[in-house]
Amino acid sequence: MTPHSTRRSFLKSSLAGGLGAGLTLPNLNLLGKKQLAAAAPEDQILIVFQLRGGNDAWNNLFPAKHSTFRAARSQLAIPVSKAIQLKANSDLYLHPALAPLKKRFDAGEVAMLPGVGYPNPNYSHFRSLDIVAAFDPKAATAYRGWLAEYLKHGYTGSYAIPAIDFESRLNRMFVGRPVPTFTKPSAFKFRFDPATPVDDQVEAALLESNAKVLRAGAGAELDFTTKAVASAPADANLIQATGANWSPKSSLWPSANRRDRHVTRYLQYCARYIISGLKTQVYLFSLGGFDTHANQVANGSPEQGNHADLLGAMAQGIDAFFDELKRAGQEKRAVVYVCSEFGRRAGENANLGSDHGAAGISYLVGPQVKGGVHSPYPDWSKVSKPYNRANIQYTVDFRSVYATIIEKYWKVDHSKVLGQKFPLLGLF
Template sequence: MGARAHATVGENAMASTRRDFLRAAAGTSTLMSLASTAPGFLMRSAGAATPRDSRDTVLVVVQLTGGNDGLNTVVPYADDEYGRNRTTLRLPTGALHKIDAHLGFHPRMEAFLRLYKDGYLNIVQGVGCPNPDQDHDRALRMWHTADPRRLQRQTGWLGRVVDRAWSPAEPDAGAVFVGPIARPFALNAEKVIVPSLRSTQDLVIRDASAWGERGPPNAMHRVWGPRPRSPEDVVRGRTTYEETASDGTPNIKRDNPLLQFLRRADSEARAKSQRIEAVVKAAGPSGDYPSFGLARDLHTVAQLIRAEIGIRIFLVELGGGGIGGFDNHANQLGNHCALLHQLAESVAAFIYDLKRSGQLERVLLMTFSEFGRTVKENGRRGTDHGAAAPVFLAGGRVKGGVTGPHPSLTDLDKGALKLHTDFRRVYATVLDRWLGLDSAPVLGGRFEPLDVVEV
């Protein structure tokens, strides 16, 4: 039986106190808004669990919102059907970054060719969902829930991972969404709240004293409430947790469990905040990252990985912050070109940053999009909703190369590429072989992992 199964009465009481405190001190609506605040990472009681797997591996998921055109991302330039179906969208063979005698990267994805040659990139071809749906919301829900049959499911696949691997008593859930848009459904959990943030500055307690005339700074203020000057002030404002003297004055007992928790949480928060701030200062300006939104988000992820505050799952996003994103029904070339350039440059900067800091061996990055695009362009210099598309895996222990054949350009499903790799096999790979977590309860069954990572 594991060590966590032998929790003492005192430990159980502390966990209960923590949950009760968060409900009472913040209220139900504020508790739900923890997805946009920082202390969930910083507050952690002494003796809380360390990451569950001794390998301490990290997963970074990049969502490409809108339906990426895989055919113009990894281009089958040697197949004559490509040119026949893409009369205006066909990319010149001479401009491609050749992978082999059949495939090449988009002309603006030179950074991916470098990753590929260095052995840090694997292209998994023909990935998709059985019985694909070409509606954005339903298709994305399939990927987010990992359950094509139950679109009403209320938890995402990463949320279920968090529920199983982290205790509800621990506010730092082990996962986070980094970005400016609403947290994707994939991180919806039943028992644990998965936070969102925009940068490491959301996690830094700026005032050395933390408690003062204006109360705790930054996100701490949003959780503790208006203008508390100390942990004791928080307790005084919550009569549920204290006895009241005959004259109505709150009387805080020295052994008040809420006060003990607050003092310990405050100490833990300061320690983690200082660790994050030290990492940020040591790294200096993000000069090696391009000035893209995705690059900023991945730079934040890299800083949090180096800070080692217990987060093992990160989700970032590209394409959802503007109109359409990867959903290019018309005039596709320019917009798709810009997005792929941002993807390639941002991911490459992230990977080589981690390599320089000695963290790359423990990090795996994967991309996904809700569907691909049609093989034939649509007459408006764009493409319509498709099915299968490539998934990229990048990291220090990735087996570089191409996994699986490129789907046929003639044997199609309603004009779209057919899948030959169920997307849940990719999920099983990152769960079973990378994070060291049993994928079956998360995915609702067994799916054969791909041989794409060194374990």
């Protein structure tokens, strides 16, 4: 549904033009009266923060003094004097732009997963996004999404809008489940096109009546569409109305550049809905720009540049988000999960950048998380020349991260969602 779809154009495009799994509408009852529940939002809220392009893990958390690391990254490696030591006597250091995460790490609120990946990695952005969405390294396309599978087989709540996707099109992780998808709440609208105002009620009743008829013999795809059609207007009203008068504390939030403002916008939307009582359990948004083949760092100042700006926007935004929730006493209800489709090569290229690689890094942030480094740090002594082609092998499967979120955070048997068992991690 486009931001200003009409009933006629929407039905024509979705019912006559094919039923795609990427339909961006929620599953609600159109004619049922919708109000904010009086109870507090559901616990165990997850915000998925996707770093698009392939985040360079070895410019996040790195063995700053390791001879192979410094040889492989003579232009990219941040000087020890400007990096942040993770802990006393640790060989690992953080990018200085991640200082806000270091503060929360020290408080026991950041779980780090260096070396996250999967067997036989794919280096195409499109295939890799499908793979991590469908939790299947053999996936040729995202025929299902892990979050959609959770909503279908694991979600135990009864709230009408269990998830929201803050993107222009449905994220692959939600493939198979109607989810409200928009980049701005005020633009998420569904309008009828009546000749008179009275016709609004007639068209609404007709829309629901037609949906009921179609549902009587619906297959999976048709059922997906009719549920979405029937719910669209009421969902749009609820999403726009919830927290419409809420205001963030602007001094908490980063705004120095466009990346800061992008992250701030979507984390403020999450804060708005959580604080204002929308009982949605899963939120997702993404930040692009992590495909850093060139000019990843400033020449001669590797602690500055493009990647530093991206990491700073991510870290400052997450820090501000939890500070905002804390003002409302809601900080213990949410976890932010930071992920990317893959990592980068061990060594730099000739353009002050790094190329697509296997293992990456993920973070989980929040008071409910057990802080620490929860995966074996990759062994740089095994990295050999040519460094720009050398790969860092994964040390933890991304599906174990999903399984742990589902089982330890959401308290659901992960095999019912993922279809098989994976080793669980001590993240919660």
